[in-house]
Amino acid sequence: MRWCSRxxxxxxxxxxxxxxxxxxxxxxxxxxxxxxxAVRLLVWRQVRHGFSDAFSLADLEAALPTVDRSTLFRxxxxxxxxxxxxxxxxxxxxxxxxxxxxxxxxxxxxxVHLTCIRCHRTYCLTDVRxxxxxxxxxxxxxxxxxxxxxxxxxxxxxx
Amino acid sequence: MRWCSRxxxxxxxxxxxxxxxxxxxxxxxxxxxxxxxAVRLLVWRQVRHGFSDAFSLADLEAALPTVDRSTLFRxxxxxxxxxxxxxxxxxxxxxxxxxxxxxxxxxxxxxVHLTCIRCHRTYCLTDVRxxxxxxxxxxxxxxxxxxxxxxxxxxxxxx
DNA sequence: CTGTTTTCTGCAACCGAGTTGCAAAAAGAT
DNA sequence: ATCTTTTTGCAACTCGGTTGCAGAAAACAG
Numbered sequence: 001m002r003w004c005s006r007x008x009x010x011x012x013x014x015x016x017x018x019x020x021x022x023x024x025x026x027x028x029x030x031x032x033x034x035x036x037x038a039v040r041l042l043v044w045r046q047v048r049h050g051f052s053d054a055f056s057l058a059d060l061e062a063a064l065p066t067v068d069r070s071t072l073f074r075x076x077x078x079x080x081x082x083x084x085x086x087x088x089x090x091x092x093x094x095x096x097x098x099x100x101x102x103x104x105x106x107x108x109x110x111x112v113h114l115t116c117i118r119c120h121r122t123y124c125l126t127d128v129r130x131x132x133x134x135x136x137x138x139x140x141x142x143x144x145x146x147x148x149x150x151x152x153x154x155x156x157x158x159x
Numbered sequence: 160m161r162w163c164s165r166x167x168x169x170x171x172x173x174x175x176x177x178x179x180x181x182x183x184x185x186x187x188x189x190x191x192x193x194x195x196x197a198v199r200l201l202v203w204r205q206v207r208h209g210f211s212d213a214f215s216l217a218d219l220e221a222a223l224p225t226v227d228r229s230t231l232f233r234x235x236x237x238x239x240x241x242x243x244x245x246x247x248x249x250x251x252x253x254x255x256x257x258x259x260x261x262x263x264x265x266x267x268x269x270x271v272h273l274t275c276i277r278c279h280r281t282y283c284l285t286d287v288r289x290x291x292x293x294x295x296x297x298x299x300x301x302x303x304x305x306x307x308x309x310x311x312x313x314x315x316x317x318x
Numbered sequence: 319c320t321g322t323t324t325t326c327t328g329c330a331a332c333c334g335a336g337t338t339g340c341a342a343a344a345a346g347a348t
Numbered sequence: 349a350t351c352t353t354t355t356t357g358c359a360a361c362t363c364g365g366t367t368g369c370a371g372a373a374a375a376c377a378g
Contacts, residue, residue: 035325035326035374035375037325037326037327037373037374038373039326039327057364058363067327067328068327068328068329069365070327070328070367071327073364073365074326074327074366075327089250091248091304093335093364094363094364095364095365112292114298117301125292125294125295128292130292130305131290133271133284133287133289133290133305135309136273136312137312138311138315138316139273139307139309139311139312140309140310140315141309142276142308142310143307143308144305144307144308145250145304146292146303147303147304148292148294148298148303149302150294150299150302151299152297152298153295153296153297153298156297156298157297194345194346194355196344196345196356198355198356199355217334226357227356227357227358228336228357229336229337229338229356229358229359230355230356232335232336232337233337233355233356252334252364252365253334253336254335
């Protein structure tokens with residue numbers, strides 16, 4: 001793990017603030033090879049702790065009205081490239097993002113997604129791998145999207 | 160099968176034109192409960208005979224430049240509602256459509272789609288059904304999207 | 319600490335796909 | 349032939365995503 005003087009400084013600040021999360025988030029970005037800025041820290045803390053499920057650029061915009069949309073967009077791209085997030089195409093027409101679980105950098109690929117057609121929330125079934133199917137001769141597969149559309153338990157309950 | 164006087168008239172015209180396809184397409188729309196108009200016939204013949212694979216609104220627009228985009232859009236919606244077409248969400252960001260095979264009205268649901276990341280064409284594997292996965296307690300599934308992204312044989316060959 | 323270089327951010331504008339309201343045109347009914 | 353209903357074309361608009369550019373912030377060098 002890399003450990004630079006700026007991070008040490010932040011650690012001291014964080015201890016002073018008695019805020020352990022602050023250190024941890026800073027480290028996460030740093031470990032991912034991303035330069036830590038105020039905006040990025042803000043965005044990361046929002047997506048890490050502020051959303052219970054997959055979120056869209058619009059969700060993030062609503063949660064952080066002080067930050068410009070294009071900046072949020074670019075930040076999401078940066079995070080995605082650094083494998084902090086993964087993109088989900090749930091067929092709602094808007095790109096969704098989801099935090100990659102810490103333990104496994106590449107867990108993001110190949111799992112099933114659930115989309116609720118009522119509340120439009122999308123969830124990851126990180127532990128359910130996509131079953132494979134036979135492909136025609138000559139096709140080379142690179143990636144597979146498996147999205148189950150339906151009604152989530154919460155929407156189901158409220159009838 | 161319904162058979163109205165207008166259709167008979169068109170049959171006569173078609174025989175005069177020695178064009179069997181013409182009758183057949185007209186019948187298809189009529190059977191689907193869709194009023195037959197010049198534009199709809201034009202669109203149907205294009206999507207039925209003019210595309211080898213799934214197509215987008217933009218593809219249709221390019222193929223039929225004389226027809227307005229909004230009309231094409233509404234026509235596609237009409238056809239989809241009448242189960243002449245089915246919609247495919249292949250994750251390219253643009254809605255695709257594909258002709259439903261004649262023998263089975265509901266065949267459209269539940270099969271696998273292939274999308275080429277080079278040429279952006281999308282194909283139906285109508286005979287490969289989507290394998291199911293276990294869902295969490297409380298979820299009610301209505302539909303499942305299974306899209307394999309990769310390189311199609313044609314793109315693979317041209318290296 | 320100060321000046322220089324590099325990166326990031328906000329603004330504005332743009333793009334493409336999808337969508338809608340409305341009036342004219344076409345089709346169907348009487 | 350006339351009236352009613354449906355369809356079509358036009359224009360405009362929405363919404364999500366995206367880019368160019370100039371100023372702000374961060375990293376770097378002295």
